[in-house]
Amino acid sequence: MIPKIAIIFIGVAFVLACGGISTSQPIILDRLVLDEQSVPTGFHLVGQEQMSNDRAAQAFPQADYEAWGRIDGIRVEFGTPTGMFFSTISEYQSEEGARNGLNHLRQEMKNAAIRGLEAAGFMETAFEDLEDPDLGDESFAWFSKSIGPTITTKNLLTSFRQDNLVGVIRWESTTNEIEADVTIDIAEQQILRGIAEKQLDLILNSR
Numbered sequence: 001m002i003p004k005i006a007i008i009f010i011g012v013a014f015v016l017a018c019g020g021i022s023t024s025q026p027i028i029l030d031r032l033v034l035d036e037q038s039v040p041t042g043f044h045l046v047g048q049e050q051m052s053n054d055r056a057a058q059a060f061p062q063a064d065y066e067a068w069g070r071i072d073g074i075r076v077e078f079g080t081p082t083g084m085f086f087s088t089i090s091e092y093q094s095e096e097g098a099r100n101g102l103n104h105l106r107q108e109m110k111n112a113a114i115r116g117l118e119a120a121g122f123m124e125t126a127f128e129d130l131e132d133p134d135l136g137d138e139s140f141a142w143f144s145k146s147i148g149p150t151i152t153t154k155n156l157l158t159s160f161r162q163d164n165l166v167g168v169i170r171w172e173s174t175t176n177e178i179e180a181d182v183t184i185d186i187a188e189q190q191i192l193r194g195i196a197e198k199q200l201d202l203i204l205n206s207r
Contacts, residue, residue, distance in 0.1 A: 029072060029073070029074040029089055029091060030074065031202075031206060032074070032089050032165075032199075032202050032203055032206060033048055033074055033076040033087065033089070033202075034076055034078075034087050034195065034198065034199055034202070036078075038195065038198045038199075038202075039078055039085065039195055040191055040195075042080060042081050043078040043079070043080050043085055044078060044079050045076070045077075045078055046077040046078060046079050046084075047076075047077055048074060048075060048076040048077065049074070049075055049077075050072065050073070050074055051072070051073030051074060051075050051088060051090065052072060052073070053065040053066065053070055053072075055073075056070070056073060056090070059112050059116075060104065060105075060108055060112055062104075062108065063101070063104050063108075064100075065101075068092060068097040068098075068100045068101055069092050069093030069094055069097035070090060070091070070092050070093075070097065070101060071091045071092060071093060072090070072091055073088060073089060073090035073091065074088070074089055075087070075088040075089075076088075080171070080173070082173040082174060082175070083153070083171075083172040083173040083174045084172045085170070085171050085172070085195075086168070086169075086170045086172075087167070087168070087169050087170075087195075087199055088167065088168045089165060089166070089167050089199075089203070090165065090166045090167075091164060091165055092164045092165070092166070093164065094164055095137075095161075095163055095164050097164065098161050098163070098164045098165060098166050099138070099161060101161075101166050102138065102159065102160075102161045102166050105159055105166070105168065106140055106159070109157075109159075110127055110142070110144075113125065113144065113155075117146050117148075120148070121148055121149050122146045122147060122148040122153075123147055123148065123149075124146065124147045125144055125145070125146040125147075126144065126145050126146075127142055127143070127144045128142060128143045128144070128184070129141075129142050130142055130143055130184075130189075133158050133160070133193055133196065135158065135160040135193075135196055135197070135200055136160040136161055136162035136167075136200055136203075137160075137161050137162055137163065138160065138161050139158065139159060139160035139161070140158075140159055140160075141156075141157060141158040141159070142157055143155070143156055143157075143184050144157075145182045147178065148178075149178075150176065150178065151174050151175060151176055151177075151178070152174070152175050152177060152178060152182055153172060153173065153174045153175075154172070154173050154174075154182045155170055155171070155172050155173075156170070156171045156184075156188060156189060156192050157169070157170045157171075158170075158192060158193065158196045160196065160200065162200060162203050162204065163203075163207075165203055167196070167199050167200070167203070169192060169195055169196045169199060171188065171191075171192050173188075
């Protein structure tokens with residue numbers, strides 16, 4: 001069984017500040033979060049939290065959220081048979097601001113992950129950029145493998161921008177085997193894409 005404290009460390013390491021046409025009224029972000037009907041069987045809702053600019057800046061201290069016009073964000077977390085699953089939506093005042101937020105994620109998310117993982121005792125993290133999932137107006141995806149003192153973890157991540165909203169979908173799995181042969185699971189990639197498409201549909205249907 002994976003030590004609970006290790007899973008907490010990994011989750012903290014990947015606190016994702018996600019970012020996101022100009023709107024006069026902020027969107028009610030609660031309406032955009034995924035529920036248990038949107039995720040595979042075996043995923044169970046753990047909780048959700050507001051991702052304010054201050055909260056997001058804990059993961060990305062160099063992000064200029066005020067200048068970019070980030071309004072707010074929300075993150076929902078699910079437990080899975082092998083780890084955790086996270087979905088985050090951030091709203092910006094404009095498309096340009098959301099584009100800045102997504103570009104910052106593209107550039108800095110890996111560094112933020114490495115900082116947190118190293119603080120949690122992981123000795124090595126390797127990343128592989130994946131093919132653009134072609135979601136929303138722009139998107140990117142990557143896979144990572146991290147080796148710790150007693151566990152190995154892998155992360156599949158997809159991030160996209162739609163108008164003034166930015167979404168991040170991440171699936172984290174862990175094993176007790178050190179330096180396990182962790183490779184990209186095509187089936188998991190397809191599942192992650194399906195969930196990301198549902199998240200995008202929620203955004204599009206909110207317009």
